[in-house]
Each structure stands twice: as structure tokens, then as C-alpha cells.
Amino acid sequence: MSDQTVSKLFVNGRIYQDAVRRVNNLLVEDDLVVAVDVDPSNHTDAEVIDLDGNALYPGFCDSHVHLVESALMFSGGDLRGDNNAESIVQAVKTAISKHSDEDPFFAGGFSLDNYDSWSLDDLAALDAVTGDRIVLLSDDLGHNLIINSAAINAADLSKHLDDVPSGGKVVVENGKPTGMLREEAMTLAGNPLLPRFTDASIQPGTQYYMNLWAQMGYTGIVDLMGAPIGRIMHADMCRKMESNGLLPLRVNYNYTFFGLDDLEGGLKEMGKDTDLVRFIGNKLFVDGAYAGGEAWTTWENKQGNHGLHTVTAGDSMGKNQNIYRIVARLEEVGLNCHYHIQGDEALNVTLDALEAAAAKKGGLSCVHTLIHLAFPRPDQLQRINKLNNKVVSTVQPGFWKAEAGLDRYYGKANDASYPIKELMEAGISTGMSTDFGVSPLELSAPTTIMNISMLGEGAARTPLTMQDVIRGLTQGSAATTGHNDVGALYPGMKADMVRFERDLYDEKPENLATNPPKVLETWISGKKVVIHETPK
Numbered sequence: 001m002s003d004q005t006v007s008k009l010f011v012n013g014r015i016y017q018d019a020v021r022r023v024n025n026l027l028v029e030d031d032l033v034v035a036v037d038v039d040p041s042n043h044t045d046a047e048v049i050d051l052d053g054n055a056l057y058p059g060f061c062d063s064h065v066h067l068v069e070s071a072l073m074f075s076g077g078d079l080r081g082d083n084n085a086e087s088i089v090q091a092v093k094t095a096i097s098k099h100s101d102e103d104p105f106f107a108g109g110f111s112l113d114n115y116d117s118w119s120l121d122d123l124a125a126l127d128a129v130t131g132d133r134i135v136l137l138s139d140d141l142g143h144n145l146i147i148n149s150a151a152i153n154a155a156d157l158s159k160h161l162d163d164v165p166s167g168g169k170v171v172v173e174n175g176k177p178t179g180m181l182r183e184e185a186m187t188l189a190g191n192p193l194l195p196r197f198t199d200a201s202i203q204p205g206t207q208y209y210m211n212l213w214a215q216m217g218y219t220g221i222v223d224l225m226g227a228p229i230g231r232i233m234h235a236d237m238c239r240k241m242e243s244n245g246l247l248p249l250r251v252n253y254n255y256t257f258f259g260l261d262d263l264e265g266g267l268k269e270m271g272k273d274t275d276l277v278r279f280i281g282n283k284l285f286v287d288g289a290y291a292g293g294e295a296w297t298t299w300e301n302k303q304g305n306h307g308l309h310t311v312t313a314g315d316s317m318g319k320n321q322n323i324y325r326i327v328a329r330l331e332e333v334g335l336n337c338h339y340h341i342q343g344d345e346a347l348n349v350t351l352d353a354l355e356a357a358a359a360k361k362g363g364l365s366c367v368h369t370l371i372h373l374a375f376p377r378p379d380q381l382q383r384i385n386k387l388n389n390k391v392v393s394t395v396q397p398g399f400w401k402a403e404a405g406l407d408r409y410y411g412k413a414n415d416a417s418y419p420i421k422e423l424m425e426a427g428i429s430t431g432m433s434t435d436f437g438v439s440p441l442e443l444s445a446p447t448t449i450m451n452i453s454m455l456g457e458g459a460a461r462t463p464l465t466m467q468d469v470i471r472g473l474t475q476g477s478a479a480t481t482g483h484n485d486v487g488a489l490y491p492g493m494k495a496d497m498v499r500f501e502r503d504l505y506d507e508k509p510e511n512l513a514t515n516p517p518k519v520l521e522t523w524i525s526g527k528k529v530v531i532h533e534t535p536k
Contacts, residue, residue, distance in 0.1 A: 009025060018488040024036075027046065031527075055500045058486075061431070063432065063477035065434050067206060070205070071205025072202050073107070073109075074205065075106050075197075080109035083110065088137065088146070092107060092126065096135070104151075105130070106135075123148070126146070144181070164184075165185060166310050167184045169185050184310055199237040203241070211248055219523070219524050224338070235279070243274075248529045249524070250486070258284075281338065281367070283339075286309065288307060298344050302409055330368075337369070364388070366390070367479070372396065384428050392479045393480075395431070445516070447513075466504055
């Protein structure tokens with residue numbers, strides 16, 4: 001039996017092809033947009049989708065998020081609000097009692113003013129409530145990890161105290177690890193222990209978060225599937241969800257690597273793409289967590305240092321951490337890459353390496369995405385722009401709220417951090433994202449992003465327009481994936497769409513926080529998304 005084309009004609013609404021252009025109607029065949037402004041009398045075989053005056057936009061993509069990782073991190077419990085050793089231990093005692101099996105236990109969200117203060121006494125208190133069960137606890141930044149003695153022993157951590165990865169730190173007291181692992185040192189526990197967490201333990205949480213994102217109006221995400229703790233690769237799980245009709249989002253994912261020696265692991269992900277689950281390249285941490293005071297800057301921060309870095313411009317940290325060698329190799333093997341960059345020095349060394357690779361080859365062939373960008377300088381924005389759209393960015397307007405009050409690290413520079421409008425005005429393709437798992441859930445909806453970014457959240461920041469935000473959530477975010485078949489509703493592109501009850505362009509920014517237009521439905525590849533509920 002031959003396949004029959006399924007046609008749908010969207011009519012009677014405010015239909016946007018991109019952030020600017022409106023059309024009268026939109027014709028979709030199977031998974032693709034095929035035409036706009038057609039004569040309906042020539043398409044009487046098409047199913048008519050009456051929008052009833054609602055607004056239809058190209059699908060929104062959250063181009064930097066940790067849904068799979070959050071499903072793992074919060075699988076055992078939510079520690080947000082636990083900000084000292086005593087409360088962390090008590091929260092773990094309560095949470096672990098609800099998980100009676102002997103499987104490894106993971107909870108997340110705690111925060112400490114001084115991570116290095118976690119002591120052997122604190123470890124003993126944690127051991128008293130966890131026993132022989134392997135326990136991992138991630139902080140709210142995803143850049144610090146507490147493990148109990150069972151995990152210390154299972155990871156054989158004591159044998160690696162003199163072999164800590166670049167940019168990482170194992171907190172030690174009297175020659176013994178306290179269980180606090182910082183930044184890349186988290187991999188000392190993550191690499192041996194993360195494989196113990198199975199798809200079965202992670203899929204329910206993944207489904208839950210993906211459902212939420214679809215209900216908020218997203219049709220796609222870029223899930224990093226990794227963090228300083230290591231790779232959390234569950235792409236095949238997502239493909240199984242797709243084949244079972246359970247996947248409510250288009251999932252673009254990365255392969256996190258930590259240096260030259262594991263860079264080419266990303267090549268193993270090539271050739272596995274399905275319609276909804278696509279590998280888009282590698283991910284590298286260049287500096288540390290902004291909210292931990294670890295942005296790598298040319299200027300001295302309030303802690304009296306320049307932040308943290310995991311790579312360098314030469315071989316002083318070894319060839320494995322030489323950013324010039326890393327970028328050159330990415331270009332040689334054809335791997336796109338996303339770079340965690342906060343400080344201006346982190347951006348400096350990365351741009352130096354990208355420009356060197358471009359000069360050698362006569363231009364860049366891969367797409368290089370700069371994530372976060374707390375402190376880019378005007379001269380650096382011009383350098384990015386000269387790399388011919390092979391260097392793009394994704395930013396998080398929610399950080400204007402989530403990372404307020406960090407003057408203790410950066411002084412007055414914090415008030416002007418994340419200059420998003422300036423990125424756009426410099427001609428840099430700029431996606432919008434949440435960094436959920438780090439940034440809180442309540443700042444994740446597209447309408448919340450619009451509210452924050454259009455009001456400016458601080459006198460030192462330039463507000464965005466609605467057009468800026470919609471372009472960022474559509475074409476800007478699509479640019480970070482390296483694919484040119486999403487991000488707009490032009491003929492030949494995927495029919496990924498989101499329908500709102502009211503036109504976003506008619507909304508006042510302040511009303512988007514109190515009375516945002518409802519998301520009525522989303523469509524991916526021409527199919528209306530059906531939400532399959534799972535327990536929280």
C-alpha cells in the first residue's frame with residue numbers, strides 16, 4: 001500500500017512565518033510547510049485547521065537546557081532551599097526514606113556560601129543517614145557535587161587525589177576527601193557512577209519535564225546531556241520515546257567532552273538521527289559557573305582572582321587542554337561545538353582559537369555556539385560578527401533575575417552582565433534559552449522570558465523587543481543546532497508550530513507575568529503534539 005500525502009491548511013488566524021512576516025494561510029503536507037497564501041479552492045482535499053483568530057508562530061526552541069540531566073538530578077529529591085550542611089543531611093534523610101530500594105540515589109539543588117567548608121564531620125553525618133547506599137548530591141548550579149563514603153569507595157576516589165582534572169578541585173581535610181567535588185573534579189565520581197543510573201530511573205522525570213516544556217509552548221530543545229559531572233547520554237532513550245509516540249519535543253543533543261583526548265567521542269553519535277532526535281555537536285566548558293564567582297575574566301573579581309578556566313591558549317595545562325588544538329581538531333573532524341563561556345577572558349581565548357582556525361582554512365566550516373556570555377566586550381562582539389555566522393550564541397534572559405545579587409563576586413559589573421541587546425545589535429545570531437536545571441522552573445516559560453527581557457530587569461540593561469525575543473526563540477535558536485530546516489515556516493521547512501490564544505505582539509510586557517496568553521497546542525513535523533501524562 002502506497003503512502004498517501006496528508007495535507008493540512010491552517011486558516012483564520014494570525015499566522016507568522018517568522019518573527020516579522022504574516023501570511024493569510026499555511027499549507028502543510030506531511031511534515032513540511034509547502035506553501036503560504038494559497039487559494040483554498042485549489043486544496044479541497046486538505047484538512048482545514050481553523051485557528052479561530054488565534055496566533056500561530058514557528059515553533060519555539062529552548063536552545064540550552066538540561067531536561068534529561070534534571071530528571072537524573074532530582075530523581076531522588078529536590079534540595080533547593082537547603083543551604084547548610086545540617087539542612088542538606090536532614091533533607092537527604094527524609095528523601096531517601098521514600099526510596100526503599102538499594103539503587104544509587106541522586107538528589108540536587110542545594111547551595112552553600114562556601115563549598116570548601118564541607119568537612120569530614122559533614123561527611124560522617126551524611127553517611128549516618130545513607131549507610132552503604134551510593135549517594136550523589138548536586139548543587140543548584142550543577143557545578144559542585146557531594147558524595148557519601150559509599151560513593152567515594154565505589155569511585156575509588158582516594159587513588160585520584162593527585163590526578164584531578166584541569167579546573168577541578170577535590171576538597172580534602174587531613175589528607176582525606178570530604179566528599180565535596182568541584183567543577184571538573186566531579187567527573188571522578190561521575191564517570192564511574194553515572195552508568196549505574198538506568199533509562200528506567202530517568203525516563204519518568206524526562207517525560208515529566210518534556211511535557212512541561214511542550215505545555216509552555218516549546219516545540220524543541222537543545223539538551224546538553226552532560227555537565228561538569230560528566231556525560232549523561234540518554235539519546236537512545238529519547239529515540240525509544242519517539243518510536244512509542246511519547247516524545248513531545250524535537251530533541252537536539254550534545255556530546256560533552258573535557259579535552260582533546262575525548263573530543264572524537266562525538267563522532268560516534270553521528271548517523272543515528274531520527275526525525276525528532278538529532279545530534280548537533282560537542283559541548284565544552286571553557287570557564288566555571290557565573291553564580292559561583294568562577295567567570296574567567298581579564299579583571300580581578302571581588303574574591304581577588306580571575307575566576308576558573310579549564311582550557312588555556314597554550315600547552316601550560318597540557319596539550320589536552322589547549323583550546324587552539326581543540327578548535328582545530330573540531331574543524332578537522334567536522335564537529336560543531338557549544339562552548340560554556342561567561343568571562344571576557346574565556347571569550348578571548350576561544351575567539352583567538354576560532355580566528356586561528358579560520359585563517360588556516362580560509363574560513364570555519366563548523367557551527368560554533370557561544371553559551372551565556374556574561375561579560376563580552378564591544379570589540380569581542382565585532383570579532384564574532386566577522387566570523388560570517390559560523391559563530392552564534394544562545395543567552396538566558398532569565399539570568400537577569402536568577403543571578404541578581406552577585407555583586408559579592410563581580411561588583412558593579414554584575415549589574416550590566418549578559419548584554420543581550422548589544423549582541424543582537426552587533427549582528428550576532430542569538431538564540432534564547434533557559435538553562436533550566438540551573439535557572440529555576442518559574443523562569444522557563446517563553447512568556448516569562450518575554451516579560452523579563454522586555455522590561456530590562458535593571459537600569460544597566462537594554463530591554464529587548466517582542467520581535468527580538470521571538471526571533472531568538474525561533475531562528476536564533478535554530479542557528480545553534482546547525483540545521484536549516486527549523487526556526488521559520490518557509491516552504492520546505494519542518495512544520496513545527498506553536499499556537500497561542502492571543503497575538504504576543506498585542507501584549508504589554510508587564511501583563512505577560514500576570515495574564516499571559518495561553519498555549520493552545522503545539523505541532524511538530526506537521527503532527528499535533530499529544531501529551532502523555534506521567535507522575536511528577
